[in-house]
Amino acid sequence: MPVPSTQPAAERKLLRDTVQDKIRDAIMDGTLEPGERLNDDDLIAWLGVSRTPIREALAELARAGLVEMAPNRYTKVAAPSAAELLDAYQTLGVIYGGVVRLAVPRFTDAERRRVVRTLDDVLERLGEGQQAEVAHDGADLYAMWAEACGNASLAQLCRATTDGLAFRLRVPELAEVVPPEAVTPRVRELRDAVAANDPIAAELAMEAAHLLPSRN
Numbered sequence: 203m204p205v206p207s208t209q210p211a212a213e214r215k216l217l218r219d220t221v222q223d224k225i226r227d228a229i230m231d232g233t234l235e236p237g238e239r240l241n242d243d244d245l246i247a248w249l250g251v252s253r254t255p256i257r258e259a260l261a262e263l264a265r266a267g268l269v270e271m272a273p274n275r276y277t278k279v280a281a282p283s284a285a286e287l288l289d290a291y292q293t294l295g296v297i298y299g300g301v302v303r304l305a306v307p308r309f310t311d312a313e314r315r316r317v318v319r320t321l322d323d324v325l326e327r328l329g330e331g332q333q334a335e336v337a338h339d340g341a342d343l344y345a346m347w348a349e350a351c352g353n354a355s356l357a358q359l360c361r362a363t364t365d366g367l368a369f370r371l372r373v374p375e376l377a378e379v380v381p382p383e384a385v386t387p388r389v390r391e392l393r394d395a396v397a398a399n400d401p402i403a404a405e406l407a408m409e410a411a412h413l414l415p416s417r418n
């Protein structure tokens with residue numbers, strides 16, 4: 203029986219995804235720094251794969267906002283700027299307000315306790331002046347909501363957009379644009395709403411924490 207001609211394409215897709223995850227993780231953990239050039243030959247030597255899956259992975263990361271590409275000029279890690287910060291932060295609020303509303307009533311008791319503990323940790327870190335460190339962990343913090351929302355389409359949207367948006371929060375001007383004294387009370391309201399299993403209050407608190415206008 204002849205081997206189906208579609209099989210190699212499926213293998214390339216799997217390899218591309220593996221390469222994408224490795225480059226993504228290196229960007230998010232700071233191994234690859236903002237503005238750093240991404241040379242194909244260096245990536246080939248590091249990852250041990252051919253050029254094709256690397257270019258495919260970089261194209262996906264560019265669509266996610268983690269990589270910048272200019273044909274025949276450069277490919278580099280995106281460099282967040284203060285000008286993009288507020289738009290990215292509010293966009294996260296728009297997306298995750300709805301995610302939180304869906305997720306809160308779906309939490310098991312154990313999941314609810316885990317989320318409350320996570321928010322307690324965020325509040326403690328904000329109180330100790332560690333806003334930048336909280337922002338650095340932003341993608342993981344948002345992921346805990348997306349994983350529980352029960353809506354496959356919304357979860358896919360989160361996977362496609364959150365990394366790039368959260369990455370844009372990593373700028374020195376974070377505290378000026380997103381004052382911790384404005385955010386901290388709203389995070390506390392979010393924590394209390396989760397503990398009380400109140401999805402509407404949780405949604406409003408998440409939106410307010412992201413500096414969205416109130417619904418008056």
